Amino acid sequence: MDQTTPHTRLLGKLEVNTEFGLFLGDTRIRLLKEIDRHGSISQAAKHVPMSYKAAWDAVDAMNNLSEAPLFDRTTGGKHGGGTKLTEYGRTVIHLYQALAEQYQSSLDRLAERMRDLEGSDIREFQSLLRRMSMKTSARNQFVGSVTGLREGGVDFEVRLRIDPENELVAVITRESAEYLDLRIGGEVHAFVKSSSVLLLTDPAGRTSARNHLWGTVSRIHHSAVNSQVTLQLSAGKTVTAVITH
Known part of the structure; x- marks a missing residue:
């Protein structure tokens, strides 16, 4: 059958x-x-x-x-x-x-x-x-165009414009730069874990961080252990930080 x-x-x-x-x-x-x-x-x-x-x-x-x-x-x-x-x-x-x-x-x-x-x-x-x-588990995801590339001994410094007012700087290995085929004007993604974001209220405050993004607090979500703080940037972008109590 x-x-x-x-x-x-x-x-x-x-x-x-x-x-x-x-x-x-x-x-x-x-x-x-x-x-x-x-x-x-x-x-x-x-x-x-x-x-x-x-x-x-x-x-x-x-x-x-x-x-x-x-x-x-x-x-x-x-x-x-x-x-x-x-x-x-x-x-x-x-x-x-x-x-x-x-x-x-x-x-x-x-x-x-x-x-x-x-x-x-x-x-x-x-x-x-x-x-x-x-x-990816990264809370903050940005897309933008490469505005600068600086080659070091073993790494590359990459500048990425995410909106008309803000740029991000990342340091990646030479192998990563070659694999991604990075070029000026090319479009790439940047991923930033919320636990890696530092919050300051004083624009004149000193920090070793290369990337400074200024905005206004738009939302706070509290939990038993930490709080999630979301900042409103220009052009509708946001960045989120997780801070412990």
């Missing part, structure tokens, strides 16, 4: 690595839609659903990786303020939806071809995808 294996459809969740960086995914797009619908991050978080803190973290991450503001925030006023999407934010949603449709169509076609592959081939392919997926 001839038996056939039931065909299972492949369903994909799209993450988009555009020129703006890896910042678009299914959950974040749902958050954008709910913010546009409700005009409130707290209400949007309830409908996604996700925690209020996770929603704010996602908003900060997307704004930091975007070339233009995704959100228009207002404070005070008759209705107590809120958050709305900019036209650019709505364009991002439409872009993602169009790509997601094409992505699913491609998966459907791939599934048809994979029916002829042996099981070991499929497992090897899945293993390769897992190895190629990049994840």
Whole structure:
């Protein structure tokens, strides 16, 4: 008796690595839609659903990786303020939806071809995808253009402009610089762990840190052991620090 294996459809969740960086995914797009619908991050978080803190973290991450503001925030006023999407934010949603449709169509076609592959081939392919997926625990992620490269004996100093007013300086190994193929004007990502951020209230305060980013405190989240402090920078960027009590 001839038996056939039931065909299972492949369903994909799209993450988009555009020129703006890896910042678009299914959950974040749902958050954008709910913010546009409700005009409130707290209400949007309830409908996604996700925690209020996770929603704010996602908003900060997307704004930091975007070339233009995704959100228009207002404070005070008759209705107590809120958050709305900019036209650019709505364009991002439409872009993602169009790509997601094409992505699913491609998966459907791939599934048809994979029916002829042996099981070991499929497992090897899945293993390769897992190895190629990049994840980072760094809380602060920035994208910008390289404005300066200075070669040292064993390392490179890299200057990165993240917005019209702020630059970051990083020191990396020669091997890393060659691997990344760094060039003036090229686009790169900078990752900064929140535990590595120092907070000062006096602009004249002395510190050995090379990178100084000045902003206003926009949010504080307290826990039993530490507090997460988020600073609002220019051009909608944010930087978050974790400090112990």
